[in-house]
Amino acid sequence: MRTLSSSEKGETPVSLTRRDFTRLAAMSALTAATSGATVLGAPSAALAANTAYVFAYFTETPNQSGANYGLHLAVSTDGLNWRPLNQNNPVVTPTAGTLGLRDPFVLRKQDGTFVVLATDLNGTDFGQNNQYLHVWDSVDLRSFTGYRRVRMHGLATHTWAPTAFWVASRNQYAIVYSANNGTDVFMVNYTSDFRTVSANEVYFSPGFGVLDGDVVVDGSTFYLYFKNLSNGLVYGARSSTGAANSYTTYTSGLRQGSQMEAPLLIKNNSGNEWRLWGDSFSPVNNDYYAWTTSNVGANSWTALNQRDFTPPLNAKHGSIVGITGAEYDGLVTRWGLPNWVRLKSYNLPDRYVRHADNIGRIDPYPFDPYQDQLWRMVAGLADSAGVSFESVNYPGRYLRHSNYAVRLDANDGTATFRADATFTRVAGLGNSAWSSFRSYNFPDRYLRHFNYLLRIDPLSSSSSTTDREDATFRVS
Known part of the structure; x- marks a missing residue:
């Protein structure tokens, strides 16, 4: 065995047993x-x-x-x-x-x-x-x-x-x-x-x-x-x-x-x-x-x-x-566990929900700013039984729909904004172990991606497999 020199004392090796x-x-x-x-x-x-x-x-x-x-x-x-x-x-x-x-x-x-x-x-x-x-x-x-x-x-x-x-x-x-x-x-x-x-x-x-x-x-x-x-x-x-x-x-x-x-x-x-x-x-x-x-x-x-x-x-x-x-x-x-979540796409699982230029979309991870994919999933602004998604790097801004397209906007305090930014979390339409998010004020519509952009569209059990999977996300 080699003994450490005086200059090396206190800088010693590790000993490990393996993962099994x-x-x-x-x-x-x-x-x-x-x-x-x-x-x-x-x-x-x-x-x-x-x-x-x-x-x-x-x-x-x-x-x-x-x-x-x-x-x-x-x-x-x-x-x-x-x-x-x-x-x-x-x-x-x-x-x-x-x-x-x-x-x-x-x-x-x-x-x-x-x-x-x-x-x-x-x-x-x-x-x-x-x-x-x-x-x-x-x-x-x-x-x-x-x-x-x-x-x-x-x-x-x-x-x-x-x-x-x-x-x-x-x-x-x-x-x-x-x-x-x-x-x-x-x-x-x-x-x-x-x-x-x-x-x-x-x-x-x-x-x-x-x-x-x-x-x-x-x-x-x-x-x-x-x-x-x-x-x-x-x-x-x-x-x-x-x-x-x-x-x-x-x-x-x-x-x-x-x-x-x-x-x-x-x-x-x-x-x-x-x-x-x-x-x-x-x-x-x-x-x-x-x-x-x-x-x-x-x-x-x-x-x-x-x-x-x-x-x-x-x-x-x-x-x-x-x-x-x-x-x-x-x-x-x-x-402590994170005070934020990420939303992973079910059918494009290398992509995560993010905001970019105030537009909601899904992009391949990793990307910068990486904080664009981090969300505080809080009690729904219009109904505490629902959820709203507040941006981590732009506090006070939430995902909301406007003309069915999803944007990141500042909360203006109106009832309309609160309703647009509120979703009901349900079992995933494409996989019940995942999650889908139904619009609070348009309850026949769900958050989904289309051409990588987020929007809310009418979906049901008779919708295509692709449409249902587009509206399915992992909360992690």
Whole structure:
């Protein structure tokens, strides 16, 4: 093991166990139950099943007005649709190094607590060299302690996109990250106390440049998903030992959109499904895509429709970990859910309701100003049993219809305005699990999009499927 120099003390490594903590906890509990012995080092949460998820990320938008390089958190009960915490503001920000982070990685350690590991990079200056990672400890992700930076190597290169996992045969954690030793490779350091790390060594170098490795251990198999820099596709490799240079690629290349990076592999809490997330290459493009499979070892990934998932607002290159119901409640209590909503189109699920030049419309996300899609869904101005949509970035202005077209206008205090800006929320006309919004003063008409513009039109059960789907939205 390499002991940190005096200049590095207090800047130590992280140690993480992988996302399928639920499986590890269950195995530990089963071993204890069947052997009658105490399981040393078993997670303290072993008796509490994970029923929710937390997503860690940083944020960017096309013109970078929404860029923030602190640690952001979002929560979900289904692992697909996410609600940011702390109004999508960071919950903690680095105070050393570049004073910013990218690629945060949150995992549960063997003792049941959490640790956060992140790239030390503030912004998009990818040409700079940095040998360090940011690290925090956390009992429950409601507070963060022991902040330090960890020096992982002495090379004139970067230290990007960390992932980490428990290697039982070594009784240590492996920390894997992207670096360059003449070509882009994955390096690894091992640690058992998170205060010292072994010397770095090449972990995966398949003969072409690689980036953004993510390793998940399932049973006796180690799965490594990564981006192939030569063709921009995401691939999966596996190993029976997890040892350096022991992986064999077993999948064909995956991609949605123009380019992909930052593969994120997770087994869902019920244990019957795997999901693979991929980040877009640029904030100009859609932020996330996803696949699903019931057999992670079978090269049989199915792309999810974007209506099936909603990433956190402006999220980039994150990580996901399962949490218990009590931990979910604790996070919501500590950080709070958003006081705004977004409206996602059902049949054009890459598009969200927004205002632009005071016109209501749906546009592909992401866009700037990103606040144009944020709404305070308040009690209806004309009837408190209904709802009205107040703009977040233009307080006092509401979506209302005028000559059946939907605009963003200032509340003039009249009864007509209040009625025009009030809608009744009902089960989605195109999918009852989603929502539709019936006009208060023209109750045969519903809010819908047509040629990407919002309007209110007469709709009923006999309307076409397209018309009903045009009037269906997810409130998230």
